Amino acid sequence: MRVEIWSDIACPWCYIGKARFTEGLAAFAHRDGVEVVFRSFELDPNSPRRATLPVVEMLAEKYGRTLDEARAMEEHVAAAARAEGLGYRTEGRDHGNTFDVHRLLHLAAARGRQEELLDLAYRANFAEERSVFDPEVLVGLAVEAGLDEAEARAVLADGSAYADAVRADEREAAELGANAVPFFVLDRRYGISGGQPAEVFTRALEQAWSGREAAAEPAPAAEACAPDEACAVPQV
Template structure:
């Protein structure tokens, strides 16, 4: 059975949702027969390359909140992350265009190191206050994930490298009706939206496994409130 996960490195609920999904998968009896594929989804694809700003400033601008209110919003997400045992720094992070990160993740996928790079990128962005929007950081993360440095540099220097793969993932998400991330598709039969509790993922995996004869994709199998980031960059708990 294949599980496809659409996400963006800029989405805190994708970071949290990945951890919750992995907990749910660990409790699934047939976990060794599940293939997990991570797919690209940009929350802010129109943001120009190099346009980077502090997360708190972005929240203030987007929602018309005070600095105190924006800081409280980040603290709420940090509490959710800490509840899953994830490190999270609610201040000091930056946000920007993530297209290069997605391109590099496709290189990592081709080399069998996608999950390793994704975990490192999440950690750098949410726990270490390292910008994932500059070449130096991305090269370092790629090498740490087990990729060859010269290949990482070639991909980052060529704006067309793996660009079609990123766009194909995003077009497929649109066809499946995804309007935000994280978005989980189980064997192209069931969809779960948002960073749901681990038990919701276990239940969805069990249902998809039991209903193995192919059926049309049934969306909204999760019953808990969504915890997701929308295409406008809105993140809801």
């Protein structure tokens, strides 16, 4: 069974949702028979390449909030992340264009190291003092994930490398009706949106595995990130 996950490295609910999905998958009896594929989705594709803005400032500008209110929005997400055992810094993080990250993730997929790079990129972006929008940081993460340094540098230097693969993922997301991430597709039959609890993922995996043709029970609403919102978090 294949599970495809559309996500963006700039999306905190993708970071949290991946951890919850991993927990749900671990509780699934047939987990060894599940192939997980990560797909590209850019939350802010029109942002300037390699130009960044502090996350708190971006949230304040996007929502018309004060910096203190934006910090409170970040604290809400941080609490959810920490509840899953994930590191999360609410200050000092950057927001920017993630196209290069997605292109490098496609290289990693071609070399069988996609999830390794994704986990490192999430950790760098949300928990560490490293900006994934710095090409040198990206190269370091690629090497840490097991990729060849020269090949990673070549991909980043060539803006067309894996660009078509990223765009194809994004077109497919639109065709599937995914307008927020994370978005999970199980065997091209069931779709789940948002950072759902682990048990929701386990039930969905069991239902997909059973091969029933009846429609899947809709998952409850869960927090997600959408292109028309910096990230869908409760207003404070």
